[in-house]
Amino acid sequence: MKNKRKIRHQLTWYSFIIISVICLVTLTYIPMGTTIKYSFYDARTLGFEGSFNGFQNYKVLVSNAGFVKAIINTFALTGLSLLVIPIGYIFACLINGVRNVKVQSLFRVGFYMPNIITGVSVVLIFQVVLKQNGGLLNSALSALFHTDVTVGWLADPNYAKFGAGILGLWANLGYCMLICLANLQGISSDVSEAAEVDGANGWKRWLYITTPLMKNCFIFLFITTIINGFSRFTDLFIIGGNSASGRPGGSLQTLLMYIYQYSFEYPNFGMASAGAMILFLLTFIVTMVNLKLTGFFDKERD
Amino acid sequence: MRTKKIKQAVIVVFLAAVLVILMIPLVWCVTLSFDRTALTALPEFSLIPKEFSTYNYEIAMKAIPLWRYFGNTIFLTVVNTALSVFFACTCGYAFAKGNFVLKNFWFVFMLIVMMIPFESRMIPLYIEYKSMGLLDTYWPLILGSFSYVYGMFFARQNIAAIPDSLRESAYLDGAGEWKIFFHIIIPLSKPLIATLCILQIIQQWNSYLWPLIVLRSREKQVISVGVALFNAQENAIIYGPRMAVAVISAVPLTILYLILQKHIVQSIAFSGMKQ
Secondary structure, eight states: OHHHHHHHHHHHHHHHHHHHHHHHIIIIIHHHHHHHHHTTEEOOSTTSOOEEOTTHHHHHHHTOHHHHHHHHHHHHHHHHHTTHHHHHHHHHHHHHTOOOHHHHHHHHHHHHHHHHTOTHHHHHHHHHHTOTTTOHHHHHHHHHHTSOOOOOTTTSTTTHHHHHHHHHHHHHHHHHHHHHHHHHHHSOHHHHHHHHHTTOOHHHHIIIIIHHHTHHHHHHHHHHHHHHHHTOOHHHHHHTTSOTTOSSTTTTOOHHHHHHIIIIISOOHHHHHHHHHHHHHHHHHHHHHHHHHTTHHHHHHO | OHHHHHHHHHHHHHHHHHHHHHHHHHHHHHHHHTBTTOSSSOOOOOSSOSSBOSHHHHHHHHHSOHHHHHHHHHHHHHHHHHHHHHHHHHHHHHHHHOOOTTHHHHHHHHHHHTTSOGGGGHHHHHHHHHHTTOTTSSHHHHHGGGOOHHHHHHHHHHHHTSOHHHHHHHHHTTOOHHHHIIIIIHHHTHHHHHHHHHHHHHHHHHOOHHHHHHOOSGGGOOHHHHHHHHHHHOSSOOHHHHHHHHHHHHHHHHHHHHHHHHHHHHHHHHHHHOO
């Protein structure tokens, strides 16, 4: 009788998680295992068994100029996108300094607005904003400097990364601002007031007291931005006219676009899997650093 | 006192100026979409269309089945959001309050999934669905929603904060776990559920890569892919219709945002606080 109750107790709790567990096994763990397996196989066509060839795929990838370029592009684009954190933080501080509650709320809602319109629309809009001749940015720069500025922000391989950076900054500024603002307002005002009593001026209080208290918030944004940067795909894919070649001139081809090319445009499943494994390892390392920095391991040990 | 007021004014004016700059691309996009002259040549910047007409929208409507795409996307967004948030809550409840064998094992099992980017298992997943004959159906887009790991962690943290005394009194009344879940946990988790729903809706509405890969039929596509296909299929660049398409695809979420702005802003901030 008692055993029966115990089993029922177990079954009840398992009924809460079982569907998600089955889903994760079939849609995450098994495919991940397949990726690992095929990254060591010479499998040229999708769905056909290949032959084991050790680390050959990885070797070919690492010595492939296109792959190295894709990695460098990914890091460069991710590095540029990190700029959104300090800029977002500065705006969060300014908005936090607005006394009038209604005006503050207006800025909060307004700055976050571009983040809602992510996806394809943003790219369509920015293709016009960043256009070489008659684009909004070049027109504004021309008027500002009284010369004809015709930078191909999304057409010239030398500038395309900055164009993509401007697009990313516009789309993500609101998110960073919002997260920073929420964390700023969560900081107890006691600390700042105590410093005020000690005679620290506003600027010093901001630099030495408020900013260090935001450490965890910065780590969170830093990690999220890096992970999103590693798997950046959609906007650059559309800029290239629904092609993963990273137009203009391969300057916008990220790691994921490179993998996509090997998966669907000219299939080599083994190579694509090896590329996916490298993407996984990069994300894994960043996540582990994140968990270490935020003290996750210490908490679990207690 | 006076310097403080001046400082406030400077901050507000500066922020307002930046906000205007941020909004200009959106405003111009709407303007162009109503400008009959915005075809192959890009008109100069202005806040009102040179020649107002809805011609661009008519062109866009003719070129792609927009209403169809809207319907598809709304369907998928609603189904996926409902499923993923529901299962995030059930798992969150089990890990927050349950005691069962191997609880920690399953928790780590789910934690690991957060470290596997979707993109690194995309190809085998595609093959898995291909072998099941489910390509070009909505199953590949829906089945993944039966587990929402980020939501599960978030739900666990929030449900753990609900005091146990509420559950204990329900036990004494003879309620089972599922009854407690539906009658106590769910009603007390409204902010949590709202936040997860908002995060999911935004993500689902904009999902692009996976629908692009698994859907082949034109009429089954979702709005984001449909819009991008329109973008790519036009050989001669015609700006007006392009902007019309951009506006149409962005309108539903924008309206949702304008209606629920305060809740959405709070929810997003909330999701970034509990790390």
